[in-house]
Amino acid sequence: MNQTIMQTLNEYLTNQVLKQPRRVLAPDEKLISNGLIDSFSLVDLSLFVEETFGVHIDDTELIAATFDTLEQLTDLIQARQA
Amino acid sequence: MTSPITTMQAQTAAHLLWQHALAAPDKNILHLLYSRQPDQPVTYRQLLMGAAGYAQAFEAAGIQPGEVVILILQHGEALVYAFFGAILHGAIPSIMPFLTEKLSPEHYRRSLSALFRVTAPAAVVTYPEFTAEVRRAIQECSAESPCSVRQVLECSQIQPANDTSINLLAGFHRQPQDIVLLQHSSGTTGLQKGVALSHQAVFNQLNSYAKAIHLDQQDVIVSWLPLYHDMGLIAGFLMPILMGIPLVLMSPLDWVRAPYRLFQAISTYQGTLCWLPNFAYNFCAQKVRDRDLEGVDLSTWRAVINCSEPIYLKSHQMFYERFRSYGLKPCALATCYAMAENVFAVSQGGIDSPVTIDWIDSKAYFNQRQAIPVAPGGDNLPMVSAGKVIENTHVCILDEQRHPLSERQVGEIAIRSDCILTGYYNRPDATASAFHDGWFLTGDLGYLADGEVYVTGRKKDLIIVGGKNIYPQDLESLVNDVPGVHPGRVVAFGVANEEAGTEEVVIVAEAEDENMTLEQSDALANDIRLRINRGSDVVVRYVKIVPRGWLIKTSSGKIARSANREKYLAEL
Numbered sequence: 268m269n270q271t272i273m274q275t276l277n278e279y280l281t282n283q284v285l286k287q288p289r290r291v292l293a294p295d296e297k298l299i300s301n302g303l304i305d306s307f308s309l310v311d312l313s314l315f316v317e318e319t320f321g322v323h324i325d326d327t328e329l330i331a332a333t334f335d336t337l338e339q340l341t342d343l344i345q346a347r348q349a
Numbered sequence: 350m351t352s353p354i355t356t357m358q359a360q361t362a363a364h365l366l367w368q369h370a371l372a373a374p375d376k377n378i379l380h381l382l383y384s385r386q387p388d389q390p391v392t393y394r395q396l397l398m399g400a401a402g403y404a405q406a407f408e409a410a411g412i413q414p415g416e417v418v419i420l421i422l423q424h425g426e427a428l429v430y431a432f433f434g435a436i437l438h439g440a441i442p443s444i445m446p447f448l449t450e451k452l453s454p455e456h457y458r459r460s461l462s463a464l465f466r467v468t469a470p471a472a473v474v475t476y477p478e479f480t481a482e483v484r485r486a487i488q489e490c491s492a493e494s495p496c497s498v499r500q501v502l503e504c505s506q507i508q509p510a511n512d513t514s515i516n517l518l519a520g521f522h523r524q525p526q527d528i529v530l531l532q533h534s535s536g537t538t539g540l541q542k543g544v545a546l547s548h549q550a551v552f553n554q555l556n557s558y559a560k561a562i563h564l565d566q567q568d569v570i571v572s573w574l575p576l577y578h579d580m581g582l583i584a585g586f587l588m589p590i591l592m593g594i595p596l597v598l599m600s601p602l603d604w605v606r607a608p609y610r611l612f613q614a615i616s617t618y619q620g621t622l623c624w625l626p627n628f629a630y631n632f633c634a635q636k637v638r639d640r641d642l643e644g645v646d647l648s649t650w651r652a653v654i655n656c657s658e659p660i661y662l663k664s665h666q667m668f669y670e671r672f673r674s675y676g677l678k679p680c681a682l683a684t685c686y687a688m689a690e691n692v693f694a695v696s697q698g699g700i701d702s703p704v705t706i707d708w709i710d711s712k713a714y715f716n717q718r719q720a721i722p723v724a725p726g727g728d729n730l731p732m733v734s735a736g737k738v739i740e741n742t743h744v745c746i747l748d749e750q751r752h753p754l755s756e757r758q759v760g761e762i763a764i765r766s767d768c769i770l771t772g773y774y775n776r777p778d779a780t781a782s783a784f785h786d787g788w789f790l791t792g793d794l795g796y797l798a799d800g801e802v803y804v805t806g807r808k809k810d811l812i813i814v815g816g817k818n819i820y821p822q823d824l825e826s827l828v829n830d831v832p833g834v835h836p837g838r839v840v841a842f843g844v845a846n847e848e849a850g851t852e853e854v855v856i857v858a859e860a861e862d863e864n865m866t867l868e869q870s871d872a873l874a875n876d877i878r879l880r881i882n883r884g885s886d887v888v889v890r891y892v893k894i895v896p897r898g899w900l901i902k903t904s905s906g907k908i909a910r911s912a913n914r915e916k917y918l919a920e921l
Contacts, residue, residue, distance in 0.1 A: 326384070
């Protein structure tokens with residue numbers, strides 16, 4: 268598990284999406300199915316991932332079945348970077 | 350000059366669909382767009398046969414004409430066929446939103462069983478994998494008295510009809526004044542109301558509205574709007590199909606993840622008309638990337654119509670600036686004031702001339718409830734016109750005592766038309782209180798000037814988030830159950846966010862514990878967010894935890910929403 272990726276994602280989500288900079292997300296906290304990331308923020312998240320990590324997430328993949336936690340998103344990014 | 354588009358002399362929507370299928374069986378009236386499959390064209394013949402298959406299934410299942418059928422289906426062929434199938438059988442279709450990823454099944458079930466109790470449907474149509482969920486809701490609903498739902502039909506079991514005895518279907522015996530469909534408002538706290546509309550009311554709306562927008566044989570309508578909402582159901586579904594205008598339809602779930610698809614669809618199908626809630630102007634302007642717009646040509650787009658939530662001038666400006674280089678014309682920006690109770694439109698702006706911007710004096714507006722015209726700029730307020738009242742509808746503005754007000758005085762908007770609802774289904778109480786002296790009381794505030802309607806706010810406590818109507822009572826009752834919140838000491842309200850082009854929900858809650866640490870208070874706020882996210886159609890960002898006694902109460906001991914909203918904003 269790449270801690271840097273996870274930390275970067277955490278910062279982005281708490282600052283830009285949740286607007287709660289004091290918050291720290293647990294690696295296994297459900298993001299999409301708990302409505303923490305609402306559907307209107309998904310486009311931004313995919314753009315952020317692409318710009319920051321050079322990894323493309325197709326818009327059809329922006330669902331909880333693809334990734335729902337920080338851990339899963341980090342894994343997905345790492346797998347695609349490889 | 351082509352002849353005007355009308356619903357012809359048809360008696361009911363079933364007759365009209367039949368006439369189209371006879372006149373132009375091979376016309377592609379519908380194109381269903383999917384994210385992972387090729388576009389699917391649907392001809393009038395396919396639509397009629399697909400729908401007739403459902404009509405026969407309803408007949409076989411013992412559903413009687415005049416009974417309500419609830420459709421819990423997502424974007425796709427089944428939803429379209431099931432809807433028109435109910436009409437061909439003479440039953441009354443009503444589309445319910447599907448369970449979303451974030452909504453908790455318990456809350457969904459609760460609102461479904463509340464719907465069953467009020468609307469007393471005879472059947473539900475859904476996917477095989479969702480029938481268990483529907484049956485659980487039926488069980489929950491039966492706790493008090495037997496549930497009305499006799500049949501749960503699986504769409505996968507229903508095939509298109511293959512015979513030609515379609516004209517024997519029961520729907521052809523319905524009368525123009527019979528109810529054709531129900532549109533459901535959201536809400537679970539006894540507020541759920543099904544707007545019942547007759548065939549004639551729908552036709553009267555379509556004929557008047559088609560004239561107002563100069564609907565033409567050359568038009569192509571493109572929509573991503575959900576069909577459980579009036580704007581999607583009428584403008585983005587029934588009007589095109591019943592009036593012979595090709596419709597390009599995509600799923601709201603696909604659009605929100607890939608808003609550029611709307612622009613590609615306009616370009617590919619040479620779309621001319623589209624309806625959007627205000628937030629979508631901001632959303633598209635901010636989120637669509639250049640690389641997804643390569644080769645896109647928007648020059649065929651003659652009207653993009655802003656409807657169903659407060660209209661911001663800035664949203665139009667952002668949208669135009671973002672897409673002008675792709676051929677978007679400034680005169681395409683249009684506005685509309687609509688509600689399910691009038692089938693759809695009350696007024697239409699733009700189309701014939703640019704949308705009027707009425708600059709008014711802010712002091713006179715806030716202090717005397719008057720819209721006094723002034724020069725643009727400064728502290729003056731730009732009010733965006735919702736346009737001229739459509740031909741079959743009349744608007745008047747009423748004061749608190751329900752006396753008519755004169756031009757440029759702000760009051761409650763009341764309407765009268767030949768396309769008004771038959772009633773709130775099974776809710777004679779709600780129907781009676783919605784009318785005064787033959788006028789339907791909209792609950793919206795506004796004024797009239799030079800024959801145009803300006804909507805300025807709402808009388809009722811309603812929050813509109815991204816075009817969805819949210820009742821604060823529903824959110825407050827959710828938060829009341831969160832451990833650590835002082836019961837009954839919660840308020841929900843909306844705050845306009847110009848950047849997002851819509852309202853955002855704010856929750857202020859008093860904590861039970863007087864001596865909370867910052868961490869405890871943050872944790873409580875997170876619990877509240879989670880409860881709302883999972884229990885309602887919205888996502889809440891702004892939760893303020895306050896000490897006991899912070900919230901302002903009215904003299905009757907109720908929490909005063911607007912006073913607390915003012916207090917919250919003052920403390921920001």
